[in-house]
Amino acid sequence: MNVLYITYDGITDHIGQSQVAPYLIGLGKKGHQITLLSAEKIDRADIIDKYKMKFAEAGVEWHFVTYHKSPPVLSSMYDILHMRKRAKELIQKNKIELLHCRSYMASLIGLHFKRTQGIKFIFDMRDFWPDAGREIKRFDVENNFLHKSVYKYFKKKEKEFLEESSHIISLTEAGKLVLQGWKKEGMKIKSPISVIPCCADFDVYDRSNLDPQALENMRQSLGIIGNEFILNYLGSLGPAYLTDEMMDVFRTLLQKKPDAKFLIVANNDHHLAVEAATRKGIAPEKIIVKRGTKNEVPYLIALSNLSLFFIIPSFAKQACSPTKLAELLAMNVPVIGNTKIGDVDDILRLDLNNSAVVKSFTNEEYDSVLSKVLPKINEGNNHIRESSLRFSLECGIDSYNKVYQSLNSN
Incomplete structure (x- = not known):
């Protein structure tokens, strides 16, 4: 045609x-x-x-x-x-x-x-x-x-x-x-x-295709030591995103995993993340903010144990399909998102991809969700990619x- x-x-x-x-x-x-x-x-x-x-x-x-x-x-x-x-x-x-x-x-x-x-x-x-x-x-x-x-x-x-x-x-x-x-x-x-x-190229976002030395070099350049637990945010920063609330999730995570760090991969407005962390009393050394090139993003995802994104729910966001979601799931990284964003409520499931949806922006809800997701991560994430092929x-x-x-x- x-x-x-x-x-x-x-x-x-x-x-x-x-x-x-x-x-x-x-x-x-x-x-x-x-x-x-x-x-x-x-x-x-x-x-x-x-x-x-x-x-x-x-x-x-x-x-x-x-x-x-x-x-x-x-x-x-x-x-x-x-x-x-x-x-x-x-x-x-x-x-x-x-x-x-x-x-x-x-x-x-x-x-x-x-x-x-x-x-x-x-x-x-x-x-x-x-x-x-x-x-x-x-x-x-x-x-x-x-x-x-x-x-x-x-x-x-x-x-x-x-x-x-x-x-x-x-x-x-x-x-x-x-x-x-x-x-x-x-x-x-x-x-x-x-x-x-929105789909992702599963050949690009494939852990088995990454260069092990390049991955280790990236780890060292970011100051990630040993088996530190890495929470990841991938995407833009700005008025449509709930940066303060994401920092609250990270604070809750620190209570469960004191060695955790928050890796924020964004190509704009890095100050918004730094200022939010300061407001929430999070130590600067716990926050890593990086501008990721297209070639670097798969490596940055691969360093992560869990990803997080909060978007302001609204009428228009019912039609939102975050590209990052397909990329993360392709790399066997579980995700915590928030309710009423496109089809996220149906996509992010503990039984399918070790992921979950936050129903309210409260510390009690964050604790509850993390208490469910972290044990699933310990069981292994290698099945996530295969269960997400519809996003390829x-x-x-x-x-x-x-x-x-x-x-x-x-």
Whole structure:
């Protein structure tokens, strides 16, 4: 099938490298003719050159426009218009049969060509993007008229995407339930809804593929001594994450394992973790904060005994599928998360992956959960990877391939 994949998230961004490029390369191997159109930060020439070669070897035809960050709103409008013009040229040149649009910005283009040329259009929604923006004040609808206007515009477009797309992809079953609820309330959703979570490359996130000496070098560079118990946080820091509450969990862990250290792997705002630890009276030597490169992350995970993430529960987070979850489970690392985040309540289970979900942010709950998880870890974690294969890249590619095949046969 001739597919034009459109994403406003660039391949030069981490999310493009983990959640776009591998899937498209895999779908190309399934026999689909893939054309990719993205918006890129052109100052990252080394990454662009690397992926030009990767895509060329895989038969993926890559085109991109320059991403602009400012002025707000106007720069995005300019980029989308530029992408729409380029998309029109590619549709004609490559005889495009399907538009696969990642999230809301790209779907503005997909909807346009569905209406004007009748081309099938996948709304790969990722999350409830307008509401996610409202919740973290990217759209400050209460205090900023422009933000309120943009939010209302995208809520209107969201309805149109859902009602006019040929297929809808949700990251979570919880998100799908929301859409089914909207349908019962009168929204004219006619297209099938598939659930495809964020996946990880299980070849990359595989302990047996790591260099033992490189792992030991990483251990020494971080000051990890002997068999110290390592709690891990992997991901971003900021307003959507409960850093103080995670420090409370670590304090509870220290009562059970006094030698424990908290390894925080984040590429932004390290001061937030340091300040939270200080507020909670945690000794500085107990906290390790590191910026991890793509190649380093599997090693950093491998040094960990247990991982933790707390995300502020909200309406939008019902559609959240943390990429880190697939990466951690692939590496046989159990996870403690919090309730009402996507499908986390169903995924993290003591009987399946030595993991658990915190139902409330209290010290009593943290103690209870740790008292259940730590004995399971002592029994062994080697089964976690095998029980998590539905989050493998291969499984994700197969799921997208089934969607493409269903649209090709209609």
